[in-house]
Amino acid sequence: MLTRVPKADIRKGMFVEAVECSAAAFGKRRFLLNSHQDYLAIQESPADFVVINTTYGTEAAPHSGQRPLTRAEKRAEAAATLTRSIKALKTELITVVVGGKLNLESLSKVVEEIGQADSETTSLFYDLTRFRQKDEALFQHSLAVGILMGKLGTALELDTDTVALLVLSGLLHDVGKLTLSKNILQKQTPLTAVERKLLRSHPQRGHHLLKRHVIVPDEVLDVCLHHHEALDGSGYPSGKSASEISQMVRIATVCDAFDKLTTARPGKSDRGVAEAIAWMFARDHQFDRKLVLRLGAIIDD
Ligand SMILES: [Fe+2]
Incomplete structure (x- = not known):
């Protein structure tokens, strides 16, 4: 649980999520406070409060005046996480496309933040991806799918390693689209047959890109290549x-x-949650009904 404590009340053993000041004044985030040097640096920073995560470290003393984060504060935290995550995702996806070395370390921070966040935080996080800019749509979609896959995996009580793989798969599933022109991706009129064929090649394109990186797990490759398959064999x-x-x-x-x-x-206008779930439920030739229902239950929560 995230808790906001006055900086005077912090002590070793607490897990610091953020120090409430600019990154220039104190840039270190998400660490277990166990050095006197870090303790002093926080005390010397202009921040009045520190956000700690009691899931990973000791809690604040009851007399410390701690209070749970308000919804607005949680939202601000989630927005900051979202910004960091999109930046990391964008850097890594573009690196893959231009043939650079994929750094899963940087994406693992995103996976960790999403995979280990409580359900309220992931819901907020997911809500924030809805405010997407057109040119950011692909990155935000990838992030949204990563969050949803993690939430669904958690709801299915899959182990944490599998949940992490689900999140990573969601983040990378559409990387092949980055090899296609914006004219196709953002076209507002119907695609020509050639354009549709190109668009439908994005799973193989993504798979081809990711396969070159030995660190990418097989499950992630599987999701990238097959996320447009359908249960009745009509997918691609x-x-x-x-x-x-x-x-x-x-x-x-x-x-x-x-x-x-x-x-x-x-x-295309968006559909409401219930309408989208009903639409997918009616297409059991394409989607796994049990998963559709479970997803609907999570989002309705
Ligand atoms: Fe796709």
Whole structure:
């Protein structure tokens, strides 16, 4: 749980999420406070309060005047996390596309923040991705799918390593789209047959890019290549049948479609949560109904 404490009340053993001042004044974030040097640096900073996470460190003393974060403060925290996450995601996705070395370390911070956050925080975090700018749409969609996949995995009581893989898969699933021109991605009129063929090649393009990095787990490659498969074999690129589609891919398919359905796009208005869930539930030839229902229950929470 995130708690805001006066800086005078911090002590070793607390897990510091953020010190409430500019990064220039105190830039270190998310660390276990165990050095006197860090303690002094916080005391000398212009901040009045420090946000600690009691899930990872000791709690503040009861007399410290601590109070849980207000919704507005939590929202501000989530917005800061979102900004950091998009920046990291953008850097890494672009690195993959231009043939650079993928740094999973930087993405693992995003995975960790999403995978270990409590459900209220992930809900806030997900809400914030809805305020997307057009040119940021792909990055925000990737982030939203990562968050949804993590939430669904947690609701399904999958272990933390699997939840982390789900989040990472969501973040990377559409990387192949970055190899396509903006004219195709943002086209407001119907695509030509050639353009549609190009667009539908993004799973293979992404898979090809990610495969070159030995550090990318097989599950992430599986999701990237198969997130447009359908249970009845009508999907692409492989036309896989239900028995050949892994649970991780099924989770990705449901979360990917849900985020697209509930997000306004050029020429298409967004649907409400209930409408999107009903639309997907009616298409059990395409989506796993159990996962659709579970997703609906989480978002309705
Ligand atoms: Fe996709």
